[in-house]
Amino acid sequence: MGWTIGNFVLSQSQMDANAVEVYKYFSAKGWTLNAIAGICGNMQSESWLNPGVWQSLKEGNYSGGFGLVQWTPATNYTNWANANGYGITDPNGQLYWIDALSGSSGQWIATSAYNLSWSAFKKSSQAPEWLASAFLKNFERAGVEVEATRRSQARYYYNLLSKYDTNSKAVESAVQWAINIANDNSHGYDQTHRDGPDYDCSSLICWAYYQAGLNTRPGYTPATGTMYNVFLAAGFEDVTSSVNLTTGEGIQRGDVLLNTVHHTAMSIGNGQVVNASQNEHGGATGGATGDQTGKEIYVRNYYNYPWNYVLRLPGGGGAIEPEGVYIVRWIPG
DSSP: OOOOOSSSOOOHHHHHHHHHHHHHHHHHTTOOHHHHHHHHHHHHHHHTTOTTOBGGGOTTOTTSOBTTTTBSSTHHHHHHHHHTTOOTTOHHHHHHHHHHHTTTTTOOOOOSTTOOOHHHHHTOOSOHHHHHHHHIIIIIOOSSOOHHHHHHHHHHHHHHHHHHHHHHHHHHHHHHHHHHHHHOTTOOBOSSSOSSSSBOHHHHHHHHHHHTTOOSSSSSOOOHHHHHHHHHHTTOEEOGGGSOTTTOTTOOTTOEEEETTTEEEEEEETTEEEEEOOOTTSSSSOSOSSOSSSOSEEEEEOOOSOOSEEEEOTTSSOSSOOSSOOOOOBOOO
């Protein structure tokens, strides 16, 4: 996926992809799925969720509306963007403004029917339809409301994005489980006893996602040679063509790095991976239970094994690292 941006009408599939990007940004800022769906329902009516669109497609008409929420006049946003180093069509600038400045700028004005603050809107668990109306009345104040349409669109995006919300939680669960295993020296590398407390490279990754609720152990724990098909069946996508295997550019938190013959690892973001490497005596089996060297299961810098594939749970890792501090035992690769 990724943004589609320009002064033109988007197809539903393009709007869906842009909605996922909106979700990634706002969910990382702590918004509820309900609030994100509510604002997406409005964005479709305002701009087809297109950060590059001008009102009535009249490009450069700064007295009309512009952008995801059709700031009117357009200069209400474009002057700020230019002053703060954002291209006017850059969605990151637009989403930052919405998240950080809607309240302080005076754009959000609570009404008697929807009497909640901007911060309360972002955290609300009210129905997506209700929040679509709240955003319409308190933020957009549109001349042509089409309120019922905005409400039905909010429900559509709630249903669409629910999968990504679930996947995001699954990725975080899998990453944290693998990091915890790496940090705990009672777990080491062993191919014979690979289903706990020791793991080999493939069972570590399969168990990480299995305990997060995905069927990555379909009656057995796959080895590297069968992981590709098992993970695709569990909902992962092959995103190999979209990343740089040499540098790791484009690889996201939770991505599974796979060499179908020899090895696998998981990206934890920030240019690091977690992997089960080898037993303390340099072999695959026969060592003592637990991590005797600190490098049987550990976190290290990204490296290209080389990998044949990069597998990703759609909507899971995102380009924005989750907030919070993750403590890992890190050993330079």
